[in-house]
Structures are given as C-alpha cells and as structure tokens.
Amino acid sequence: MESRKCPFYKRIPGTGFAIDAFSYGNVAGVSSYFLSHYHYDHYRGLGKWLDKPLYCSQVTANLINLKIKLKPGIVRVLPLNESRVIESIEVILIDANHCPGSVMFLFRFPTGKVVLHVGDFRAHPSMERLYELKQRPIDELYLDTTYCDEHYELPAQEEVLSYIRRLVRRYALKYQKLLVICGTYTIGKEKVFMMAAEELNSKVWAPTEKRRILNCLDDSKISSRLATSPLEASVHVVNMGDVKPANLKNYLDSLSGSFTHILALNPTGWEYDGKMAAKGLDAISPKSYYNSIFIHGVPYSEHSGFSEMKRFVRFFRPRKIIPTVNVASAAQRQKMETIFTEWLGHSARY
Template identity: 35%
Template sequence: MPRKSSRGISVSDALKSSTSILHFFSKKPDPEAIEKIADEATIIEEIVKSKETPLFQDHNSPECSIAESEFYQDPELLSQRDISAPSCPICSYPFSRLSDSEALIHVNQCLDHLEPVKSQSPEFLPPINIPSAFTKIMLNRFEDKQWQFTTERSRADRSKRSYLRSCPFYKIMPHMRIAVDAFKFGKIPDIDGYFLSHFHSDHYGGLSSSWTHGKIYCSDITANLVLQQLRVAEAFVVRLPMDKTIWIEQIGVTCIGANHCPGSVLFLFEKQVQGRWVRYLHCGDFRANPLQVLHPAIKGKWFDTIYLDTTYLSSKHAFPAQDDVISATSQICLSLSKEIVDDDDPVEIARREAGIGKFVSQKTASRNGRGRLLVIVGTYSIGKERIVMGIARAMRSKIFAPLYKRRICACLEDPELLNLITDNPIEASVHITTLREIRAETSLEYLEQFKPHFSRIVAFRPTGWTFTSSKRRAENPSVETIIEKWKTPYGIGDLKPQRGSSATVTVYGVPYSEHSSFRELTCFCCSLEWGRIVPTVNVHSARSRDSMKAWCNLWKKHQGYHVYDGQRQW
C-alpha cells in the first residue's frame, strides 16, 4: 500500500466529515457516538490551539509517515498500525512516544510493581521498535510473576472474608478502570465500572441488594435477572445494547453474543491511548462460534489481550456440536414417546442391544401400549433452554417448569420459550427440573409424583464435563490436525443409557455444553490476531496453567487461520 502524507486537515473536520470510524465500530452509525466523537474532536482542537502546535505531526520516519488525521479515518490503516505498534507486554501501554530507554524503564517498573505503571510520556518522540525477542522474554517473565503473586495472595487471603480479598489481575482491564465479573471483592480501588458477562453465580457472586460500589454494566437479559433475582438497586444497573458500540467515557464497549446462557456476552473494550487503540476481548463464559469471529466489531482487529474462558482447554474435551446433540436427544424422545413400540425403530433396537426393556415382553407392550412418557431435563441455573425447547418442539409438547424457573424464564425475553412454558405439569410431557442429581433413583421418585398421568420417564443430564472422546488422539497434534480431524460427530447411537436404567426409567448423560470444546477454542483463537491470552478458568494450579499456556503458544503461531465469510459452525 502506498504511503500517504498528511493532507493537513483539522482533526475535527476529519472526524466530522468521515463516518468510516463509526462503520468500523458498529453496524449502523450511532447518532450518540457521532455526537460524542464530535465533542471529543472539539476538545482536541481546543488543546491544539492552546499549544499552538499541531497535535499530530509528521516525523518523517516510516512509522509516522501515515498522518494521524488519515489514520483516524481509515479502518484498514488503523488495524495495520495496531498490529505493528510496539507496546508494553505487561500493561499494553503504547511505546510509540517513548524512547528505547524510557520503554525499558517502563517495562521494568511494570515487572517490579506487577500493576501497570501509568507512564508520563514526553510527547512527539520518535517511535521505537522493540525486538520481539525482548518482548517475549519480558512477557514470559512477567506472566510467571503475575500468577505467582496472585496465587500467593489468594492463599494469604483464604482466611479473610470474601469482600476483604483482593481482586485477581485477570478480572481488571489495564488502563480502563474496568473490572469484569468481580463483585465479591467489595469496592475495588481505581475501578469505575463493574461489568457482568452473564447471570451465573460464579460470575455475579457478591452482588446483592446492598451493592453500592459502582455502576454495573450488562446486557438487557442479565439486567432483568440482576434486578429481579438479586434486587440490586435500579440506579446501579446500566443496560448495554447488543452488537453496537457505545462509548463510556473514552472506552468503546461492544456486547457480542457469547452463545452460553441467555443474556451472556463477550465484551469488547477499546480505548485509544496516545494514538493507538488498546483492545481487549473478554469472553466471560462462552461457546465459541464463527459468528463471533466474523462480527463486524471483531473481524480484522488486533487484540492486546483475550481473556479466555478456558473451562475445557484440554485436548480430552471433545464434545460434539450442540445442534447434533439436540437433534439426537429429540429423536430419542420422539421414538420413546410412542406408546406402541415400533420394533424397527433404531432407538428401540439400540435399547434392546443395551439390554433395556428385555424383561418386558415386547409383544405385551406392543399390544397394550406402554403408557405416556415424561421427559425431564436437569438444569438448575439459567442455560440449557435450547435443548429443552428442541425436545419440546419434537414432541409437540409444552414445557413445565417450577415457579422458581418460570420466574427466571420470564426475564429471558424469549417469546417462543414463554409460549411453551406452563405451570401445569400434567399438560406438559417435558419438565425442567432443578434436581441437583439426576440418577435412575431420583428420576423414578420424580415420576411417582405424576402417576398415573405418566408411566415412564426419560431423564437427561446435560454436561460437557463427563464426555471424553473414545478415539485415540495424537499427543502433540498440529493445529491443522485439531481443526480437520478432531471434530466429534454425534447421533442417537452415541446416547448410552446409564446404570440403573430400565423399561420404566432411562437416564442419559448428554454431552450438551455451553462452554467451548477444545477444538472450538482452537478455531476461535486461531481465527483472531492477538498479543496475549489470559485464561480465566482452571488457573489455580501451575500445572494446569502451564498446559494451557502450551496450547496458547501453539495457537499464536497460527493466527488468522480457519474461518470464512458466512460460516456458521466449526
């Protein structure tokens, strides 16, 4: 691309005359954002006038030959600049305005203090390039120290009450005064905004009606739940729109669907620090899919740090796609709901082979019918609605849920779900149950309550946790192998009834997960460009961190791989 020189237009004009930056950040130009940027431009212009020197000047060096005013306008230049701009590996502070020695001092201070150092940089110094080896060594050294510090501190904090413990570094976005899913540490120093990724207790823990530590930013659905279930004062709750960048002070925030539970989001945080965009992607809890990577607010950008939901970041977690699990479970339910047994039905054949129902005379059952089938799906908190709805749709049934769950469902802004939900357990063949433990015994007890309306029960226990692939897999696979060969197909033959199952009660564990599989994490991280991945789950043992780090290092070598326009599944 040919280098351009400054056309000498004012910052304000450049911003007002061009909406390209807005297209870059949101699907539609947002009038509020236009206003905000125009306001900022005016402020910048005031500063320029007061100093009587141009704010952005051409340094005649290759790095600076792209004038800043043009740099603002052109998303392509913007992302290009981001990737090449050297920054502190610890706190992402851009080095473009520091000398070599100042940059070194900065990094060393960051290393010593473990908290980002707020640099006072002399303006207009020529940019420098830090050799990548330097950055890499520093980053590794720093990361080790950071985790060591965090684990030592959390050990020391163990006897303290929760709100007196210190918030671990991976919940705080450097330079932004933002904390994510960090409500149990009381008031966190230097934090202005508390972001909540979704309504699961391991994330909102600490939030209650007595919360007064600052604004809570979350999606609409999460806000409904925070208000209704936790009775947090309305004045503290800020609803964020989906898929649209809004500006909170100087920080651009975009919520992107996390494909986890209803209302769950990925947070994209962007802030311009000294002419460079510092960008973090916080994944909360998520099940990765190509739509996230292809999202207009994500695609083509460079991320300083990805805060990654590493629940299943281990090669043994190879559970299948949600849609495949939903269709297999729906098919099983449909087959078993037939009161007259169809001996040729593949589901019945599989059950006979598994020895279920072999003591029941098939002929008797066929002649008299085997009674009405009740299906229960265990889910305590929010989540798993899609599999329940899939089954209900297949069986053309309503869904019964206890009062506690019905109240939660009312918050989820899902008309189809609301339409299916009923308070009459007899009317619905599909029940959501909050049973903590779904086993043959507990399911049978559940069935007893509803006799004679139902005479058989099938119970599903959805989790990705217990599922490991039966296939033998290479120990040190390449990224290509993981992506091409490690996809796990799933069909009715894979649903194996659990111990204690009989003709009356059948329990299935189903590999239905609302977190990413190992392969999906690989696809996600190899389809983005980033500087650093910070794991947010399974971080308390050094061994687990080391193993996760090894995968991240492998992915880092394959950035920009494996996603195409319009792709919906990995």
C-alpha cells in the same frame, strides 16, 4: 463483605473496569463493574454494597432485578452489537453463545488497543463473520479456558440437538405415556428442553421459581410454551441435582399415572471424551432404573470444546491471551501457555 484480593484477570489494565468481580468488595481503582452473564460463579457477592455502575445485557439485568436487591439506579443495560463510550473507552457487547443474556465485552481504547473479554463462551465459526470482532486486531484476549485440554472434543450443539430430537422420538414411539425430564441450573440448556418439547409438540412445565426465571429471558418461544400445571406438559424442567433415580421414581409416582416412563436428559459437557466422540452420539447408552426411568447423559456444552477454542484463537490471532478458568495452579497456567504458543506460533504471555 469479604475482602479477598481481586485477581488480575478480572481487571482490564489502564481502565477502571472489573469483569465478574463482585466477591472482593469495593475494589480500589474500579469505577465500573461489568457482569458477563447470570451464573453464580460470575455474580457471586453482588449486593447492596455496590455503589458503582454495573453494566450488563438486558436479559442479565432482568435476572438481577428478579433475584438481587441492589441500590437503585446501579444497573445499566447496554445493547448488543452497538458501541457505547464508558470512561472514554468504547464498549461493545457481543452474544457469547453461552446462556441467555451472556455477552463478551469488546473494549476499544482511544490509543487503538483492543481487548476482548469473552466471559463464559462457546466459540462458534459464525463469530468469525462478526464485523465488530474483525474490524481491528485483538491485542488482548481474556479467554474462557474451561475445556482448554485436548481431551475435550465436544460435538457441535447443532449435532447434539438433532441427536436429542432422535432420542426423544425413539422413546416416544416406544412409550406412549412418556415424560421427558431435563436437568438445568438457574439458566442455560434451554435449547435442550425446547427441542424435546418441539419434537413432542408439548408444553414445558417448570417449578414456579424456574418459570419466573424463564419468563425473564425475553424469549417468546420459551414463554409461550410454559404450562401452568405439570399434567399439561410432557416435558418437565427440574434442578440438575434432582436427576437421580430415586427422585425421578418418586416424581413419576406423584404424577398420578399420567406418565408411565421417564426419559431424563442430563446435559453436561463432562459426559464426553475423545473415545466417545469416535463412536458417535448414538452410541451413548442410557442408565435404566426400575424398568421405567432412563437417564441419558448428553454432551451439550455451553463452553467451547478444545478445537473450537483453537479455531477461534487461530482466527483472531490475539497478541496476548489471559486465561480466566483453571488458573489456580502454576502448572495448569504453564500448560495452557504452551498450548497457546503452539496455536499462535508465538508466545501469548501476558
């Protein structure tokens, strides 16, 4: 194992807990490891060296069991929204609205202190109604600051999904043999291809490995839509990296005339900015190639946009905020601190 130093924002002071910290070997003083969700930048390094308990959600455990060899008995599944006591600290897992299995960790200390680590999350107004979060004030908030910059105004997921529905309908009316392709990573963006499949009343095809992953998500809606052959489905899921004109053209040709046109959806938060927000989603224009391939960027994000983050912070009013993303440079950290101070009306310095 590499032995880089575990950064402070992956530790919960006063505990033996470390969150998403597997690339530092056995960290001195850590007796329980937590994994917020199954994205590589969070589980990186996880392997047989681990000899302490690893706590996560059921879906994350399914994915670990499918993909990573660990010592037996290491993975401990915790339920959502139920309190469990680990090393004298109450721990509650709460859906993080990020990807399947993603959770936030709420820690309640015997002293009354409350710490919330959101992992990766997309803040949503519905979180303001969660009893577990509202019960006691949050003292320390470990915040996913991926889009902590006022330029990132992201449309709500609900809005983007209804845009995808309109888009798919429009193309399907124009091209009878339409294939919708959705780029994804290991997990995430499921709602995008499910929306396309619903609109086309179609099954979903994914390569074998991806299908195994989708079957791990404990989501019967997804599992029941999976096709066993590509020609059975008008919606195909591919690796994000394969959503390129030449690849898609070859793909279309390989499907022996079953489809004549491809609408490829490229869901990423980075596609959007304030200027585009003003024009609205329907103003996004596709890039077209070979008269048969249309690639649409869709601003479907699984991280909070700037306003959503602001609303979440202002609602819960934590005493301190510890950013967990884009923290490498002092200038970036300083900029975020200024933003937090403005949101809270006091310093959120940790």
